[in-house]
Amino acid sequence: MADHILTQNSATVRDVETIRASELRRHHINVVLRYALLGGVGLLMLYPLIWLIGASFKTNSEIFANPGFWPENPTLDGYIKGWKTSTPYSFGTFFLNTLWIVVPKVIGTAISCTAVAYGFARFEFPGKKILFASLIATLLLPNVVTRIPQYLIFRDLGWLDSYLPLWVPSALAGDAFFVFMLVQFLRAIPRDMEEAARVDGANTIQTLIFIVVPLIMPALISVCLFQFMWTMNDFLGPLIYISSVDKYPVSLALKLSIDTTEAFEWNRVLAMSVLTLAPALAVFFLAQKYFIDGISAGGIKG
Amino acid sequence: MARLQLRNLEKDYGSFRAVHGINLDVEDGEFMVLVGPSGCAKSTTLRMIAGLERVTGGEIRIGGELVNDKTPGDRGISMVFQNYALYPHMKVRKNLSFSMRLKRRPSNEIETATQHVSGLLEIDPLLDRLPKQLSGGQAQRVAVGRALIKKPQVFLFDEPLSNLDAKLRASMRVRITDLHKQLKATGQQATVIYVTHDQTEAMTMGDRICVMKDGHIMQVADPVTLYSRPANTFVAGFIGSPEMNFLDAAMKGENSVEAAGQTIVLGDGFSRRLSAGGLGDVTLGIRPQHLRIAAAEAPGTLKGRLNHIEFMGHEVYLYVDIGPKRLIAVVPSSTYDRSALRDDWVWLSTDPKGVHLFDRQTGENISLAA
Secondary structure: OHHHHHHHHHHHHHHHHHHHHHHHHHHHHHHHHHHHHHHHHHHHHHHHHHHHHHHOOOOHHHHHHOOOOOOOOOOOHHHHHHHHOOOOOOHHHHHHHHHHHHHHHHHHHHHHHHHHHHHHHHOOOOOHHHHHHHHHHHHHOOHHHHHHHHHHHHHHOOOOOOOHHHHHHHHOOOOHHHHHHHHHHHHOOOOHHHHHHHHOOOOHHHHHHHHHHHHOHHHHHHHHHHHHHHHHHOOHHHHHHOOOHHHOOHHHHHHHHHHOOOOOOHHHHHHHHHHHHHHHHHHHHHHHHHHHOOOOOOOOOO | OOOEEEEEEEEEEOOEEEEEEEEEEEOOOOEEEEEOOOOOOHHHHHHHHHOOOOOOEEEEEEOOEEOOOOOHHHOOEEEEOOOOOOOOOOOHHHHHHHHHHHOOOOHHHHHHHHHHHHHHOOOHHHOOOOHHHOOHHHHHHHHHHHHHOOOOOEEEEEOOOOOOOHHHHHHHHHHHHHHHHHHHHOOOOOEEEEEEOOHHHHHHHOOEEEEEEOOEEEEEEOHHHHHHOOOEHHHHHHOOOOOOEEEEEEEEOOOEEEEOOEEEEOOOOHHHHOOOOOOOEEEEEEOHHHEEEEOOOOOOOEEEEEEEEEEOOOEEEEEEEEOOEEEEEEEEHHHOOOOOOOOOEEEEEEOHHHEEEEEOOOOEEOOOOO
16 A cells, blocks of 8 residues: 555656656757747847948958858958048048037037926926927928028028038037927926925026936936937938038048949948947947936935 | 014915915924815915915015015025935935035035034934935935024925834924924024924924915914814814814703704803804814713713724724714723623713814804803
8 A cells, every 4th residue: 555655656756757857848948949039030130230340351352252241361451441541531530520520419419408408397488388399399390301491591601511500400409309308307307306406505507407417317318329329320411511521520431432433442431331330339338327227216205 | 583474475376376365473493383184285385485386475574584586595494395305316415415515615614514413313324325225214314404404594394204104203203393492402593384284293293283274274373272272163173083073053051052952061151161142053062082971861961872982992982873973982991891882872971171162154163262
């Protein structure tokens, strides 16, 4: 009797073990499949970028001969010659030019959009609703529609072939999207801290700088990041307003190497494209932490 | 001098009038509590005093000076907010000294003041923490410290304890009143306006209490007066727990009233307490603590059926149905002998001193004369 029960028990234990083992196996297969699929799709999406980086080290003839991304005879030729360009200016000049557009634009956007958003989110003034509605309305306006009037205005101001048309509108809170983004963010933050600051003796500007700006920092960093990347990548703006080669930003300068009458030096174009991508990627990964971090937690209870 | 005066203070939100021309005087060094149910405009009044809300009409004077058009920072006030409103990106030290840094005080002065305040509130170990690393009670003390460091003429508290648990609330209550006494003892101006919806807080903390309802002041008095001589049915019902019993009644002769078909004798000389013309339809108000179980039917007692008994430890709540009306009597456990059980008929006697008569139309207490 006892023996019988024992054997039965050990049989059950064995059963349980087999079931557990098969479950574990299934789990492993599942994980492998899932990651293989994710990795595959990820690779597929990244492939153009990987190919670009690989091809930038290839010789011009190999780019068309070898479809794989790994260069057979890696060479820095593309980078060296590409950097020199076919113009009297090196790519360094173009990078600097981009900087002259990006830096004032990002700083101007951050300051002006914060001020405008603070006004819309926290103050009552006559015509606020209409003004805010028209701000939002400009969001819906296709960019193309305003290109010609803008061009005419800037021409009359004598701003053509300068960087002013590229950054001044943004520095005056011309990007409704960013204002809207900050307004929405501010609306979610309780006013108590600003009221506490006013009781502590801060005026409007001090409240904005010492209290509001730190509170909206995550949103503000997103704004700067977007503005940075979009400006780096902007092609149409410089194309319309910049005509002298010595003022070209990188986005235009890349096109320059394609425009030359000689046969295209593809490896140079690709090499410079890689360099152009680098700052945007670097900034994104550096700022990623702040993108996600919220610091508003903890000041308010309830 | 840090006397606070409100004269015909009014606040409109569009066409809605939130505060109806209130008048209030808070003496120098006084602890004044504004109490009332939600929507009674007590917080609005406080925010107007702070300067966070524009005044529609009337005057606010602090230390005799008209402050209607002054910014909050220039009024000589400081405020503790319901949800603390600490600056989340600043450490406790910076939170405390923010107002002084705005005024560009010398750094050694800031340091001394910070040390003094943090010592007073026992928050010195927390000085290098961020607000998110503080518990509710600690954050509350930091918020009080931030108000204290300004050495204001008037302290404003906006329901500062409502986010704390019951135990912490009780200890913070004592701490704040102690702090007030301490400040007064050291000669610092310490006029306090304290807003709460909790009548226990009001009764235990205030030198005087201002009971508000719908933007009107119902009564301003010290806690004892408020409890024993409520000016109207609202105050009588709001102050005291459990709530005062109210019965519709009619005067019957000089010292008795008829309520729920029964006659209640109010005792000799009660009529002397009545204001002139205080006859006719009245509301009878008796606190649960002033009702006693009578041994047997006696003239002037109220007969009712015992509906429910709640044993609270040191006292017993008896719910007695008198006709359609339910009265609550609170008797000390020691005097309750458990002879009366549920559904038994009982007789309630009243303590004439605890009986109030209110005008049924206006709600005014007409038994306060003499």
